[in-house]
Amino acid sequence: MQNPYMPYPVRIDEIITETEDRNLKTFKFVFLNPGDEDKFSYRAGQFAELSVTGKGEIPIGIASSPTEKGFVKFTVNKVGLVSSYLHSMKVGEIMGIRGPLGNSYPWDTLEGKNVVIIGGGFAFTTLRSSIVSMLDPANRKKFKDINVIYGARTPGMLLYRDELATWERRDDIKMHITVDAANDPDWKYNVGFVPAITEKKAPKADADTYAIICGPPVMIKFTQPVLDKLGYGHDHIIMSLENRMKCGIGMCGRCNIGKEFVCKDGPVFTLAQLNATPREY
Amino acid sequence: MLGYIDKIREISKRLLDEGRVDMVVGFRKGSMPMMNEPSFIKNSGEVSKLVWDSNCGINLANYLTDRKEKIGVIAKGCDSRNIVTHILENKIKRDQLVIIGVPCKGMIDRRLITAMFDTEVREVNEKGDTVTVKGAGFEKKLKKSDILQDNCSKCIHRNPVLYDELAAPLVEEQKDIDRYAEVRRIEAMSPQEKWQYFEDLIAPCIRCYACRNACPLCYCPTCFVDESRPQWVGKSQDETDIRTFHFLRAYHCAGRCTDCGACERACPVGIKVRQFTSKLNKDCLDMFGWEAGVLPDQRPPLDTFKPADPGDFIK
Amino acid sequence: MKVMKIDKNDWAGGIGKIQSSYRLYGPVKGDAFHDFKALEKGELPDLNFLNTRISPKSVVYPQSEIMFEYSLDEKNPDHHIMKDAAKDYSPKAILGIRPCDAASFLLVKRNFDTTEYKDPYWIRSYEATTFIGYACNNPCSTCFCTTAGSGPFNEDGLDILLTDAGDCWYAKAITEKGEKLLNAAGWNTIAAGGSLKKIASLKKEAEAKISSLVSTDQLNNKKTTELYEAPFWEDVSFACINCGTCTFLCPTCWCFDIQDENSGCSGVRMKNWDSCMFPLFTIHGTGHNPRGTKLHRVRQRFMHKLKYYVDKYENGIQCVGCGRCIRSCPVNIDIRRVCDMMNSYDPEACACPVK
Numbered sequence: 001m002q003n004p005y006m007p008y009p010v011r012i013d014e015i016i017t018e019t020e021d022r023n024l025k026t027f028k029f030v031f032l033n034p035g036d037e038d039k040f041s042y043r044a045g046q047f048a049e050l051s052v053t054g055k056g057e058i059p060i061g062i063a064s065s066p067t068e069k070g071f072v073k074f075t076v077n078k079v080g081l082v083s084s085y086l087h088s089m090k091v092g093e094i095m096g097i098r099g100p101l102g103n104s105y106p107w108d109t110l111e112g113k114n115v116v117i118i119g120g121g122f123a124f125t126t127l128r129s130s131i132v133s134m135l136d137p138a139n140r141k142k143f144k145d146i147n148v149i150y151g152a153r154t155p156g157m158l159l160y161r162d163e164l165a166t167w168e169r170r171d172d173i174k175m176h177i178t179v180d181a182a183n184d185p186d187w188k189y190n191v192g193f194v195p196a197i198t199e200k201k202a203p204k205a206d207a208d209t210y211a212i213i214c215g216p217p218v219m220i221k222f223t224q225p226v227l228d229k230l231g232y233g234h235d236h237i238i239m240s241l242e243n244r245m246k247c248g249i250g251m252c253g254r255c256n257i258g259k260e261f262v263c264k265d266g267p268v269f270t271l272a273q274l275n276a277t278p279r280e281y
Numbered sequence: 282m283l284g285y286i287d288k289i290r291e292i293s294k295r296l297l298d299e300g301r302v303d304m305v306v307g308f309r310k311g312s313m314p315m316m317n318e319p320s321f322i323k324n325s326g327e328v329s330k331l332v333w334d335s336n337c338g339i340n341l342a343n344y345l346t347d348r349k350e351k352i353g354v355i356a357k358g359c360d361s362r363n364i365v366t367h368i369l370e371n372k373i374k375r376d377q378l379v380i381i382g383v384p385c386k387g388m389i390d391r392r393l394i395t396a397m398f399d400t401e402v403r404e405v406n407e408k409g410d411t412v413t414v415k416g417a418g419f420e421k422k423l424k425k426s427d428i429l430q431d432n433c434s435k436c437i438h439r440n441p442v443l444y445d446e447l448a449a450p451l452v453e454e455q456k457d458i459d460r461y462a463e464v465r466r467i468e469a470m471s472p473q474e475k476w477q478y479f480e481d482l483i484a485p486c487i488r489c490y491a492c493r494n495a496c497p498l499c500y501c502p503t504c505f506v507d508e509s510r511p512q513w514v515g516k517s518q519d520e521t522d523i524r525t526f527h528f529l530r531a532y533h534c535a536g537r538c539t540d541c542g543a544c545e546r547a548c549p550v551g552i553k554v555r556q557f558t559s560k561l562n563k564d565c566l567d568m569f570g571w572e573a574g575v576l577p578d579q580r581p582p583l584d585t586f587k588p589a590d591p592g593d594f595i596k
Numbered sequence: 597m598k599v600m601k602i603d604k605n606d607w608a609g610g611i612g613k614i615q616s617s618y619r620l621y622g623p624v625k626g627d628a629f630h631d632f633k634a635l636e637k638g639e640l641p642d643l644n645f646l647n648t649r650i651s652p653k654s655v656v657y658p659q660s661e662i663m664f665e666y667s668l669d670e671k672n673p674d675h676h677i678m679k680d681a682a683k684d685y686s687p688k689a690i691l692g693i694r695p696c697d698a699a700s701f702l703l704v705k706r707n708f709d710t711t712e713y714k715d716p717y718w719i720r721s722y723e724a725t726t727f728i729g730y731a732c733n734n735p736c737s738t739c740f741c742t743t744a745g746s747g748p749f750n751e752d753g754l755d756i757l758l759t760d761a762g763d764c765w766y767a768k769a770i771t772e773k774g775e776k777l778l779n780a781a782g783w784n785t786i787a788a789g790g791s792l793k794k795i796a797s798l799k800k801e802a803e804a805k806i807s808s809l810v811s812t813d814q815l816n817n818k819k820t821t822e823l824y825e826a827p828f829w830e831d832v833s834f835a836c837i838n839c840g841t842c843t844f845l846c847p848t849c850w851c852f853d854i855q856d857e858n859s860g861c862s863g864v865r866m867k868n869w870d871s872c873m874f875p876l877f878t879i880h881g882t883g884h885n886p887r888g889t890k891l892h893r894v895r896q897r898f899m900h901k902l903k904y905y906v907d908k909y910e911n912g913i914q915c916v917g918c919g920r921c922i923r924s925c926p927v928n929i930d931i932r933r934v935c936d937m938m939n940s941y942d943p944e945a946c947a948c949p950v951k
Contacts, residue, residue, distance in 0.1 A: 004713045244878050249713040250713070258824075321834055
């Protein structure tokens with residue numbers, strides 16, 4: 001019997017401080033046992049439990065893309081006991097990851113469609129995974145237009161800044177990067193909150209266009225009416241939720257919204273699905 | 282005490298009708314013998330739902346804090362002492378409350394009565410000082426004074442210490458009660474005996490925290506057992522962690538406990554958790570002449586300093 | 597299936613024989629009530645009880661269970677890597693379990709044994725267990741098993757059903773596992789022809805004694821969001837003190853926490869029972885709590901048992917009607933009352949002041 005609680009042992013291979021407040025770091029892990037990388041076969045939008053031995057586990061969205069081989073990447077916000085300890089760890093240290101967990105973005109549905117990605121703050125991790133995956137030469141032709149609206153408080157709080165710049169230069173993806181306020185005189189992108197930029201830049205709704213939205217509650221609260229105004233049906237708005245989790249496999253009982261477990265039946269739901277459940281997230 | 286209810290309903294109706302309170306917190310009839318459920322009414326048409334008998338042992342002071350309404354609360358002696366404590370600790374404002382005082386003759390011990398019979402107790406009625414217990418094939422009359430909760434049998438504050446309305450004339454307080462015989466018995470034990478005694482006492486604990494949550498004193502936003510940064514106490518059934526919980530919980534109640542018995546009454550596995558708090562109550566009485574919740578205008582001994590305080594614990 | 601007759605004189609001897617090949621658990625009386633314990637060699641279960649205070653779920657699913665061990669000592673070549681803890685899955689038997697409690701394991705199995713994931717601890721422990729049920733001749737007034745998918749003689753989840761027929765025991769083997777245990781006990785006298793009839797009549801008598809019922813037929817038809825927003829939750833939750841009594845005593849509550857506990861340079865990762873009644877259960881690292889009030893938490897407990905579970909598995913409510921939560925709730929919150937409120941809830945007829 002496969003033990004779903006047993007993490008794969010990994011080594012920290014690289015740590016990148018992502019944001020100017022130093023509260024977000026990206027950890028690149030390599031598997032200690034050769035076969036484990038294949039077993040950890042994932043899709044963009046899934047998450048894993050990062051297991052810090054002696055401290056506990058935290059559910060974190062997978063930031064690397066299935067198209068990137070040889071490692072997995074996670075961007076972790078420093079919040080609680082485990083994430084704070086993880087932030088103090090060094091390259092070369094041993095820990096574990098358990099997964100992949102959850103359902104991923106609905107890639108079968110999205111094939112052949114326009115995809116609008118709307119992200120805010122540090123909730124851009126699985127969106128990065130999605131973008132890298134969609135832009136892979138083997139995959140790009142499976143999708144029509146790709147629009148990305150991504151905002152943070154300041155330029156220094158944007159994740160993956162080098163990659164954002166690279167994507168800006170491509171013609172097969174339309175980037176709309178924005179900040180609430182720019183303290184950098186050379187800032188050449190948008191200034192304004194995500195909902196406002198969405199209203200200006202997002203394509204009009206049609207049956208072939210899906211929006212994936214991921215961000216802090218306040219961003220979601222104000223972006224949803226914008227999408228309504230643009231005509232997006234609630235079954236065309238895709239969201240990824242976060243809740244306190246422990247097992248990650250739908251057994252420990254804490255992350256449910258109604259009868260759905262965010263860890264196993266989610267974390268990705270359409271807004272139409274969420275409308276039918278209690279909003280306990 | 283059965284006769285109190287008409288007066289309680291009359292007062293409640295008046296307070297609600299006159300708009301002096303938004304809700305009355307009291308008891309409604311329980312779904313089992315010897316149980317009533319804490320409940321509220323907001324409409325004077327509902328006062329007939331309120332009940333009062335010897336099964337109202339839950340401390341209603343627990344239901345007053347963090348509420349915005351003006352509340353009428355039915356308070357027996359111990360509840361009123363916990364209300365005083367809440368007021369002293371700024372958990373509630375005096376002018377938010379209308380206290381309907383109930384002179385109390387003690388609550389009956391459900392666990393004791395249940396344990397007296399091999400088969401299920403199906404019906405319990407009281408009349409005056411007689412309690413009639415019925416089940417399949419038996420009926421027994423008991424004297425109420427024989428089946429009181431232990432804390433009630435030792436209570437010397439049956440009358441509310443603070444009230445705005447009174448549901449009945451004050452009752453005579455019990456006198457010449459030896460409240461701390463059990464504490465002295467344990468004090469007399471050798472350290473080894475004490476250790477064993479407390480080990481056995483808490484062995485059945487399942488860490489459900491009913492004792493803590495039933496207690497009006499336990500209102501910390503995050504209890505020390507729930508803190509994760511730093512984590513003071515482990516979460517498993519480890520003996521040291523269980524001990525730590527019980528000892529610290531008791532110490533956190535030192536000088537504040539009114540011996541209302543809510544903790545013991547709530548424990549699903551029958552641990553006599555008052556064994557801890559009784560000792561601290563006795564010490565507070567011996568060292569500071571203090572009983573919690575009796576004086577509405579005096580700070581408890583452990584949050585004040587007086588030059589005359591006994592100091593030999595500082596070495 | 598076969599029914600054996602056990603002479604009451606052969607009882608103790610049979611128990612002794614079972615213990616030579618099974619770890620045996622049975623009800624034992626403590627100060628004031630019975631609970632399931634591992635029986636010592638020669639110790640007899642005390643079957644003079646209505647039901648145990650705490651459910652027997654811990655025989656399969658301990659309150660604290662070590663999953664992994666690890667070393668934090670970097671000199672150790674496997675430091676920081678989880679290692680399976682030693683486990684004993686040799687045969688065990690639980691004797692004297694009431695039919696309602698036995699049925700609860702089938703409900704809980706739906707959570708721990710799924711097509712996607714299997715909890716190896718629960719499953720292996722469950723599979724190692726033989727369930728020897730003890731039919732209830734005299735159910736309590738708080739038992740509502742017959743309307744909660746079980747009953748005083750219900751055989752679901754049992755390997756053997758013992759019936760006290762006064763002068764003797766009848767042991768009905770329900771599964772092969774059960775037959776095997778009866779053989780091990782040496783209880784192999786086949787009961788006379790009338791035994792099944794006698795059991796059936798005792799069953800009928802017992803069922804007739806169940807005086808408390810719940811209605812669950814409409815739960816599935818209710819809209820989740822409407823039930824969630826029903827106005828009665830304030831009234832239902834008012835008395836609750838948010839202790840974990842109901843969930844810890846319940847045979848069908850399975851929620852747990854995962855914790856690492858260190859001691860010096862080594863430690864263990866363990867599963868501990870948890871409770872939806874505790875605020876900590878759902879609080880986010882940021883401090884945000886999606887179930888931040890006791891109303892949320894009380895509602896979650898009842899909605900889980902009586903609505904979410906019903907919808908998720910389409911196999912009845914997550915409750916077997918054992919009545920423990922009613923008997924032990926310190927403030928008398930009664931699931932029967934809440935179940936009926938939910939089952940009969942009509943948002944249209946709700947007396948909320950509109951205007």
